[in-house]
Amino acid sequence: MIDRTIQSTSYTLFDELKEGIILVDNHGVICYFNQSAERMVQKQYHLQIDQHILSIIPNSGMMRVLHTKRKEEQKMFAISDTDYLLISRYPLKDKENQIIGAVAVLQEASQKREWLDDDNIQMLLMLILQKSAEAYVIVDEQGLVIMQNPSYDGLISVVDQEQHESVIKNREEVFQTRRDAEITLNTDTLCLSIKSTPIIVDGKLKGCLQIIKNKTETVYLKKELQQTKAIIRGLEHNYQFDDFIYQSPFMKFAIEQAKLAAATKRVIFIRGEEGTGKFMLANAIHNWSENKFKLFKRIHPKRNQAQLNKFLSTNCTKYKGTIYLENVTYLSIDEQTLLLEKLREFGKGEKQASFRLIISSPIKLEKALIAGVFLEELYDELMKTNIYLPPLSERKEDIYPLSKYFLMELNQESDRWIQEIDLEAQKALESYSYTSNALELKAILQLAVVRVQEEETVLKLEHLFHSGEKKEQPIELEDTTDDVDQPLSELVEKYEKVIIEKTLRKLEGNKTLTAKTLGLSVRNLYYKLDKYHLN
Numbered sequence: 001m002i003d004r005t006i007q008s009t010s011y012t013l014f015d016e017l018k019e020g021i022i023l024v025d026n027h028g029v030i031c032y033f034n035q036s037a038e039r040m041v042q043k044q045y046h047l048q049i050d051q052h053i054l055s056i057i058p059n060s061g062m063m064r065v066l067h068t069k070r071k072e073e074q075k076m077f078a079i080s081d082t083d084y085l086l087i088s089r090y091p092l093k094d095k096e097n098q099i100i101g102a103v104a105v106l107q108e109a110s111q112k113r114e115w116l117d118d119d120n121i122q123m124l125l126m127l128i129l130q131k132s133a134e135a136y137v138i139v140d141e142q143g144l145v146i147m148q149n150p151s152y153d154g155l156i157s158v159v160d161q162e163q164h165e166s167v168i169k170n171r172e173e174v175f176q177t178r179r180d181a182e183i184t185l186n187t188d189t190l191c192l193s194i195k196s197t198p199i200i201v202d203g204k205l206k207g208c209l210q211i212i213k214n215k216t217e218t219v220y221l222k223k224e225l226q227q228t229k230a231i232i233r234g235l236e237h238n239y240q241f242d243d244f245i246y247q248s249p250f251m252k253f254a255i256e257q258a259k260l261a262a263a264t265k266r267v268i269f270i271r272g273e274e275g276t277g278k279f280m281l282a283n284a285i286h287n288w289s290e291n292k293f294k295l296f297k298r299i300h301p302k303r304n305q306a307q308l309n310k311f312l313s314t315n316c317t318k319y320k321g322t323i324y325l326e327n328v329t330y331l332s333i334d335e336q337t338l339l340l341e342k343l344r345e346f347g348k349g350e351k352q353a354s355f356r357l358i359i360s361s362p363i364k365l366e367k368a369l370i371a372g373v374f375l376e377e378l379y380d381e382l383m384k385t386n387i388y389l390p391p392l393s394e395r396k397e398d399i400y401p402l403s404k405y406f407l408m409e410l411n412q413e414s415d416r417w418i419q420e421i422d423l424e425a426q427k428a429l430e431s432y433s434y435t436s437n438a439l440e441l442k443a444i445l446q447l448a449v450v451r452v453q454e455e456e457t458v459l460k461l462e463h464l465f466h467s468g469e470k471k472e473q474p475i476e477l478e479d480t481t482d483d484v485d486q487p488l489s490e491l492v493e494k495y496e497k498v499i500i501e502k503t504l505r506k507l508e509g510n511k512t513l514t515a516k517t518l519g520l521s522v523r524n525l526y527y528k529l530d531k532y533h534l535n
C-alpha cells in the first residue's frame, strides 16, 4: 500500500505541477490524479479514482510497468488523431523492493522546456544561423551588416565585383519597396538564389535579412533529369522536337518545317550529312503526329534487306505508323522504281492513311543523279516535301551548346562533373571539320572526357584531338607470307580486317574516329565490323 502520509503531502504538491500525474496501486487501480492530468486527457478519457486504469484508458502502459518493474521515459501517447502526450512511467517500490504501484508523469508534447527562456532562444537562433548551410546576412536600416554567418562568407567570396553589386542592390530594393526581392546569380561553378526580406518591427523598417541558397546541385539535378529523360526517349526511339539542341536559325527553320510537315500526311524527305540528326528528326515527326501511338520502324536498305523487300512489295494500306527508310541512294534502280510507284500510289490515298513514310539520305541526291544511279522522277517526287539538316560547319553556333549537352550525357555515363569547356577548346571544336557531325562531336568528347582528371571540372584544349598524333604511327601488319596461295580478294579482306581492328584499338574503340582515320563513312565501318565479326 502507498503510505498515506507521503501521499497527502505529495498530492498537495502534485496539484501545483504543470505536468499531469496519475498514480495506480499494484493492481492498476487509480488512486490519484492531479488536475493537469485530468485536463490533458479529458478530450478522450474521463479519469476516476478507484477505477482500473485499463477500464478508463484501455491502451495504458501502466500495467506493463507494474509487470516489468522498469521505468519508461518520454513515450509518445496519442490522445487524438492530432494531439499526443509525452508520458514517463515509473514503478513504485517499498523498502523490500516490492511493487506497490506506478506513477505516470504526463507532458504536453509541445510544452516548452524550462530552459527555453528568451535568452536561450536567442542563443539557439544564433547557433542555428551560424551552423546553417544556407547563407544569411542581416543588415540594419542603413544597410550596415549586423550579422553574417560563415556560409555567407563562403558563398560571397566566390562572386565577382559585378555580382557582389547585384547582391547589395537586391537588399536596397527591399528598402525601397518593403517587399521581398529575389535574384539568381550564376558564377563559373555555382548557381546562387538570393532572396532579401524586410525586417519590420512595429510598422517600421528596421533592416533586411538576406538569404543565399546554393542551388547548383538542384539545377544540375534538374538538368540531369531532363537529360536522363531525353536519353530514355532516345533509347525508346521517343524523341521530341524539344530534344533538339540548337541556337542557329537554320536548325530553327528545319524544326519549324518539320512541325508543319508532321501535321500533313505527306511523304517527307530529310536531307543532311551523316550525324546531322535525320533519324532523330524522323522520330520526332512521328511522335508529333497522330500516328505517335503506332509503330515507328527504321529500315536500312543494306542491313534490313528483307524488311525493305517486304515493304516495297506490300500495299501501303497494310501499314500503320511510320516507316523511316534511310540511305535511299543505297536502293538499286529496280528498288527505286518500286519505291517511286509506292510514292505515287501513296500520294493518291494519303489523306486517309494512318501511315507515314519518311525517307532520308546523307548523300546529296544530285551527286547520285549525276552519277546516273538515281531516278530523276524519284528525285522530283522526294524533293516535293524535303527538309534540310545543315552540317555543323554551316551552324557553328550549335557546336558549343551541343558539346555541353553531350558532356552532360557523358558525365552521367561516367560519373564525372565536367561543367565547362574552356575558350580554346570551344574554338578548336568550332573550327574542326566534322565528317559525321553530331556523331563525331560526341565521339571526340567521349575520348576527351577520359583524359580529364577526376577532380577537373573544365574540359581544355589539351584533352582534345589526341588521335592526330596517333594517326601518324604506322600500323604494323602481321607477317602473311604463308597466305600466298589464297585468292587476292581474301587476302585483301584479311588485311582490311587487321587494319580496322588495329585502328579501332588505337583509337580506344571510337568508331567515328576510326571511320574518319580510315577514310570510311561510319555506316561503311559498321558494315565492315559486322562482316568481320569485330563487334
Ligand SMILES: Nc1ncnc2c1ncn2[C@@H]1O[C@H](COP(=O)(O)OP(=O)(O)OP(=O)(O)O)[C@@H](O)[C@H]1O
Binding pocket: 234, 243, 244, 245, 246, 272, 273, 274, 275, 276, 277, 278, 279, 280, 281, 326, 362, 402, 405, 438, 439, 522
Ligand atoms: N541537334 C541535336 N540535338 C541533340 N542531339 C543531337 C542533335 N543532332 C544530333 N544529335 C544526336 O547525334 C546523334 C546522331 O543523330 P542521328 O542518328 O539522328 O543522325 P543521322 O543524321 O540520322 O545520322 P546517320 O546519317 O548516320 O543515320 C544521336 O545521338 C542524336 O541524338
